[in-house]
Amino acid sequence: MLAGCIVTIEVAVLSIIIGIAFGVLLALARMGRKDVWSWVANAWIEVARNTPALFQIYLAYFGLGSLGLHISSFLALLAGITFNNAGYLAETFRGGLRAIPGTQIRAARSLGMTAGQGFRLVVLPQLIRVVYYPITNQMILAVLMTALGLTVGLDSDLAGVTQRFNVLTYRTFEYFSVAAVLYYLVAKILLAAARLLAFRLFRY
Amino acid sequence: MFNASISPNDILFMLRGAGVTLLLTFWAVLGGTLLGVAFGLLRATAPGWPSYALGTLLDVFRSVPLLIQLILATAFAPIAGLDWQPFTVACLVLAVYASAYCTEIVRGSILAVPLSTRRAARSLGLTWWDDLTVIVFPIALRVGLPSWMNLALGLMKDSALVLWLGIIELLRSSQIVVTRTQEPLLVLMIAGTIYFLISFPIARLGTWFETRWQVHD
């Protein structure tokens, strides 16, 4: 079951990292010119936010399958959660960018910085600070979402391993109690790690 | 390969599933809100260890996957000698799960009312109770309503997990239709559209409240 925890953490962390990358792109696309990309970003964000995560995983697993694109349950889970993360994080980034007043960049420009420097040196550090807490939040949600792998037959993550034992022994309550404790610990450990990192990052 | 097309009956079947989804959401929101308001009040107004203990307990429900909670509750009911329908179990689990989030919303909203505003109320001679009901609640309601609506929508989406208990809600019903018609993409598209049609307007309404009331204050 501990090996299952590792897989769970793997999926959660990967889905967050890829989700952040896509989330930034989506936020920029949504805020940018009205072209086909902003339309795609809009659709992505709204679907991610307005349908169940489980539905998104199903879509990756069964839906892509019918297009002849058969992916493993691991990949389907990862894709579904990443899709979901990216949609929510995009809105977080958009809000964060809007929360930083335009006067900041003007102040930076007035000190002789280029627009790029202003963004990198003035806006970005503030942005990271603003979005850090929502990102850690989303990471915990990602951990919780990994349990959905069960529904597409994934048997290597924590929920999957637990279910394998369960099917063999029918001691559902015992095994899933242990799983619940482990999920709780995983969530708390990841949160503690994120806090520690924040402590190092935001000294000011 | 035989390709049975989707019949009106299938759509009807899925809509009935959507009805179950809404019913689950209703009970979860109702139970979660009642519990959440009570717990949130306690957390916000009575600091000290009981409030802290309650906070820690509720945090567990926010740190363990809902699916695991559902499985545990289902396994536990017979052990405790309770002969409950899966639907009842699902509603209860969802309600407690909802209350864990609702408590924090209520607590946060109450604490968001500036202390100085409450001081001003008390300095006019308003009692603790008047201050709470006439000043704090109305202000907190504005702060918390958008989050509460988001919570309700979250529950609507999370309720899909009860398909694991064999309850035929929207997603499960579409799965059944998929098995019959072998058209996963199309059927899932329809299911997604139904979810979207329920969720999107309410989400927009929430954003609207948020911006409207911000201007107001």
Next chain:
Amino acid sequence: MIEIEDVHKSFGLLEVIKGVTMNVARGEVVSVIGGSGSGKSTLLMCVNGLEPINSGRILVDGTVVHARETDLNKLRTKIGIVFQQWNAFPHLTVLENVMLAPRKVLGKSRQDAEAVAVERLTHVGLADKLKVYPSKLSGGQQQRMAIARALAMSPDYMLLDEVTSALDPQLVGEVLDTLRLLSSEGMTMIVVTHEIRFARDVSNRVAFFHQGRIHEIGPPEQVIGSPRQPETMAFLKSVL
């Protein structure tokens, strides 16, 4: 009459008020001046029981404020207090803000409360803003609303804590005029302020606060006109 007798007050280990004694007679206006952090706000909050005290006594019309048997809510109806931040109730209109306490605390009927509220709001020059939400008012207007809100309880005393400090300079005048009007009507007031000219013109006595004590107290011509203590001089120099 407000009697403050050797009051001490600490926040945790920090002693903020270190033995203050002061009387304010009916109809008197006492201005309190002094540097930031010297304990002026804390003293006002102690007077109407919003903050507990560690030792000493405060009496308002003979009632011991911090006595266990004192009904604070009743006492507070006698003492209006207005803060630097006006603390409008954002979800209520101007009229409702002012009507709230008379209805809830004094148990007045809607008509009576409204009549009083309209009268007080007219008094402070807000007769045309009754149905407006506070967010639509300027800072000076919000502050005058807060004053009207306190006045609607028909208090015998008014405590005013730097009511002009958070205002733009051009809005200070309108609020000070309101206070002048009150004092000319014989309202008993303790006014914490940085407006030295106002303190000199309006008050019967001026108290200079320094590090939790009253460093100097007396008629304005003395404390402001010819201060005896070096700290008072230094403070006056810094604000003038």
